[in-house]
Amino acid sequence: MISLSTINVTFETSSQSVTAVQDVNLQVDAGDVYGIVGYSGAGKSTLVRVINLLQRPTSGNVKVNGQDLLSLNPKELRVARKKIGMIFQHFNLMSSRTIFDNVDYPLKSSKLSKRERAQKVMDLLELVGLSDKRDSYPSQLSGGQKQRVAIARALANDPEILLCDEATSALDPKTTLSILKLLKKLKQDLGLTIVIITHEMQVVKEICNKVAVMEAGRIIEQGDIVSIFSSPQNALTRDFINTATQVDQTLEKLAQHPSLLHLKDNDILCKISFIGNSTSEPIISALSARYRVTTNLLFANVEILQQTPIGFLIVVMSGTTSDLEAALQYLQSVQVEVELIDSRLLQNSKVGDPV
Amino acid sequence: MSDFFMKYFSNIWSFREEILLSTYETIYMVAVTSLFSVLFGILFGITLVVVDKGGILENRLIYSVVEKVINLFRSIPFIILIAVIVPVTRIIVGTSIGMHAAIVPLVIGIVPFYARQIQNALVEVDSGIIEAAQSMGSGPIEIIFRVYLKEGMAGIIRASSVTIINLIGLTTMAGAIGSGGLGSLAINQGYNRFQTDITIVATILILILVFACQFIGDYFTKKSTH
Numbered sequence: 164m165i166s167l168s169t170i171n172v173t174f175e176t177s178s179q180s181v182t183a184v185q186d187v188n189l190q191v192d193a194g195d196v197y198g199i200v201g202y203s204g205a206g207k208s209t210l211v212r213v214i215n216l217l218q219r220p221t222s223g224n225v226k227v228n229g230q231d232l233l234s235l236n237p238k239e240l241r242v243a244r245k246k247i248g249m250i251f252q253h254f255n256l257m258s259s260r261t262i263f264d265n266v267d268y269p270l271k272s273s274k275l276s277k278r279e280r281a282q283k284v285m286d287l288l289e290l291v292g293l294s295d296k297r298d299s300y301p302s303q304l305s306g307g308q309k310q311r312v313a314i315a316r317a318l319a320n321d322p323e324i325l326l327c328d329e330a331t332s333a334l335d336p337k338t339t340l341s342i343l344k345l346l347k348k349l350k351q352d353l354g355l356t357i358v359i360i361t362h363e364m365q366v367v368k369e370i371c372n373k374v375a376v377m378e379a380g381r382i383i384e385q386g387d388i389v390s391i392f393s394s395p396q397n398a399l400t401r402d403f404i405n406t407a408t409q410v411d412q413t414l415e416k417l418a419q420h421p422s423l424l425h426l427k428d429n430d431i432l433c434k435i436s437f438i439g440n441s442t443s444e445p446i447i448s449a450l451s452a453r454y455r456v457t458t459n460l461l462f463a464n465v466e467i468l469q470q471t472p473i474g475f476l477i478v479v480m481s482g483t484t485s486d487l488e489a490a491l492q493y494l495q496s497v498q499v500e501v502e503l504i505d506s507r508l509l510q511n512s513k514v515g516d517p518v
Numbered sequence: 519m520s521d522f523f524m525k526y527f528s529n530i531w532s533f534r535e536e537i538l539l540s541t542y543e544t545i546y547m548v549a550v551t552s553l554f555s556v557l558f559g560i561l562f563g564i565t566l567v568v569v570d571k572g573g574i575l576e577n578r579l580i581y582s583v584v585e586k587v588i589n590l591f592r593s594i595p596f597i598i599l600i601a602v603i604v605p606v607t608r609i610i611v612g613t614s615i616g617m618h619a620a621i622v623p624l625v626i627g628i629v630p631f632y633a634r635q636i637q638n639a640l641v642e643v644d645s646g647i648i649e650a651a652q653s654m655g656s657g658p659i660e661i662i663f664r665v666y667l668k669e670g671m672a673g674i675i676r677a678s679s680v681t682i683i684n685l686i687g688l689t690t691m692a693g694a695i696g697s698g699g700l701g702s703l704a705i706n707q708g709y710n711r712f713q714t715d716i717t718i719v720a721t722i723l724i725l726i727l728v729f730a731c732q733f734i735g736d737y738f739t740k741k742s743t744h
Binding site: 215238241243245249255256257260271300301313316 | 649651665668672744
């Protein structure tokens with residue numbers, strides 16, 4: 164559906180050249196909800212603009228719907244863009260037009276009659292749940308409502324692709340969820356392919372089936388969401404995931420309140436993560452019954468990603484050294500990943516490397 | 519009351535026709551100049567915005583040429599400009615004296631100012647909206663007419679009322695080439711002949727015109743802001 168190959172984007176200023184995107188390859192298939200996550204300045208917004216050529220790459224290939232966009236003349240490009248919807252962080256509605264006219268804007272050049280256009284606009288407003296706001300102006304709407312209007316506008320020419328550039332970053336968590344729910348519904352009802360740029364892994368977790376992590380203009384890790392969440396390879400990816408799953412926040416809490424831990428000499432503090440089937444095995448009770456290791460549960464979280472449960476636990480295990488070793492081996496044998504956390508370093512450390 | 523009026527404004531009645539005529543001349547010059555200025559000012563203002571760095575038709579050469587020409591004409595004091603462009607005026611109007619001849623220097627004097635004002639108004643249009651329009655497949659012409667001019671309307675109206683008020687000021691100077699109007703009435707009939715009451719009445723009429731423009735401008739600015 165979308166295929167970017169060896170994309171480079173360099174901005175030249177008089178004194179220096181800044182590389183915003185470097186050697187990026189990205190393959191988005193029809194029906195994907197593809198998340199591109201990274202901190203500010205990672206180049207993700209530049210990258211998403213390459214997809215509809217709002218940003219022309221310095222080098223590389225851009226193919227959308229089997230069309231080589233870089234070879235199109237301006238007029239053909241404009242036609243192609245109508246089939247690629249886009250929404251933005253700050254909504255970018257036209258403040259001098261009513262909601263109705265905002266959604267009607269992209270239909271002006273369509274072949275529809277005035278009557279059909281009005282019908283289409285009302286259908287779109289219905290779809291995003293804002294039929295009653297047709298005569299309001301954007302300034303009278305809340306952030307979430309504005310983004311809904313922007314979505315309706317982006318869908319006016321029946322695109323097959325929707326690009327979302329930090330579309331929920333200016334919204335509160337509850338509104339974010341409602342917008343994501345709407346996107347999910349649109350994906351199912353209209354068969355949209357969606358590319359989501361965000362700095363929030365929660366957004367990715369909520370809706371995406373694939374994810375790419377960007378840092379300094381490069382994609383440092385990409386894959387389907389379950390495998391990325393269950394075994395992230397890169398430190399930055401782990402960072403994002405630990406924040407999204409509340410693991411980071413929990414460790415911070417523990418660092419601030421060491422009394423929560425009650426660590427004795429032989430105790431080990433660790434983070435346990437498991438995917439899918441291993442969830443059904445009663446691990447904790449097995450540890451106690453078979454290995455005489457008592458487990459104190461400090462934190463537990465289960466995420467359902469694409470119908471696959473992924474669990475994260477932070478526990479303190481107590482027992483004799485040999486029992487603990489056996490217990491850790493058992494955990495490994497049932498495909499449960501264990502990361503030891505050095506409690507003395509907790510103050511300034513992130514979750515350590517896998518055992 | 520009428521004693522007071524007779525004492526201090528004794529010349530007004532006898533000059534009533536000149537006063538009416540001068541008011542008409544001022545309004546005529548402002549109106550005709552405004553028509554041309556709106557055309558050229560918006561044209562140049564838009565040109566500056568779209569060919570500027572990061573604009574939808576970025577072109578450094580055109581930008582620097584238009585900008586330099588505008589700066590050049592803005593730098594010439596109007597009263598000198600009137601004299602300098604007399605040959606041009608003759609070619610266009612056929613004469614360099616009178617109300618119609620004044621239109622030429624007025625247009626050349628006000629268009630650069632107006633173009634800058636328009637540029638400032640259009641730069642205010644959120645670049646995100648321009649980007650959104652591009653992402654929806656709008657071309658440059660569509661973006662100019664359906665986005666810049668529409669979204670920038672409040673700013674354009676504000677710029678226009680400021681420009682017209684400035685223009686009223688310029689028409690008074692055009693009296694120097696015999697354009698007529700309230701400015702030349704105030705100087706020729708009022709000041710030079712020690713008929714202070716005529717100067718005062720001319721001033722009041724000009725103030726009324728200015729306030730009217732301000733009021734109308736504010737009204738439409740407000741109406742186009744949502």
